[in-house]
Amino acid sequence: MDSFEDEEESDDVPEWTTHVMATLAAEVRRRRKERGMSAQELADACSAIGHPIPRNVIANMESGRRSVLPLVDVIVLAEALGTHPALLIYPLGHVSEVQRLPLQHPTATWDAMSWFTGESGFGLDAALVRAFRAKGRQESAAFNAWNDMRSHHDAARRATDPARREEAERDADQAIKRLKAAAASLRTTRSRIQRILGPTVSVPPGLETLTADIPDGKDSI
Structure with missing residues (x-):
């Protein structure tokens, strides 16, 4: 009985990598549009920084067709969008909850950011x-x-x-x-x-x- 209940509870937990990428993609798209940039202009800005990210990679990421994005791309996208990499992963004020780790239910974005930046913990x-x-x-x-x-x-x-x-x-x-x-x-x-x-x-x-x-x-x- 206990194992069945545990299995039911785990089914309610979102798939972590999908959740992280969806949050990141939505925030990149939001910030890009907020700055009035097209996907090509964002790609050009990344190239100017010294780490090209093709327009189709950005478009596929934002649409959900791309499920993986290297950390180096996140760092450069943040610079091109005039923000911090952590705020692309944990969009404070724009997303109320994020899934911090696999097999965990979503938690408050502020708490996740506090953990990520070392503000909390021992x-x-x-x-x-x-x-x-x-x-x-x-x-x-x-x-x-x-x-x-x-x-x-x-x-x-x-x-x-x-x-x-x-x-x-x-x-x-x-x-x-x-x-x-x-x-x-x-x-x-x-x-x-x-x-x-x-x-x-x-x-x-x-x-x-x-x-x-x-x-x-x-x-x-």
Whole structure:
């Protein structure tokens, strides 16, 4: 009785490869039309990137006549469509459920994307992905602060009014503080990555080139 019930339940599970390809094909077609591109124009864009995907391959994929698409094609199609490969596989906001793995019932697309990108889960791999994302945020904050610092210093040099010069210098000091904070945070993240990967593996570079521009010359972080 139990085996019969298990068999009935498995019959309700979609065929995984068909589901994945159908989701991918529909999202490629949606994004292509959203950008006003024909299948030939998308093929031309892929060729311009350096990895030709013929128009008939794109057309057959979108119509369901092609059941397999290499990962390299997914990567290039995403670039040609101005999106990320993961969003072709898990179209957030456009598909409510996807089948994450074979023999599994569909789950929320947001949950599947969280698994795919390493946002959820446990262990060192998930910790590494989270550290990688933190690294990106910290680098972005540092570059923004660096640009602000340079801009405010330029404004201070150009200012003829003492009050405006003083204001620009204060703003520059605040930008320097943000730059130092971002560099310090990145230093912590780099240490975390080193602990995860081990002492023999290279880690992302720090922000020495940015902090070297701090006027007092004493802050190489």
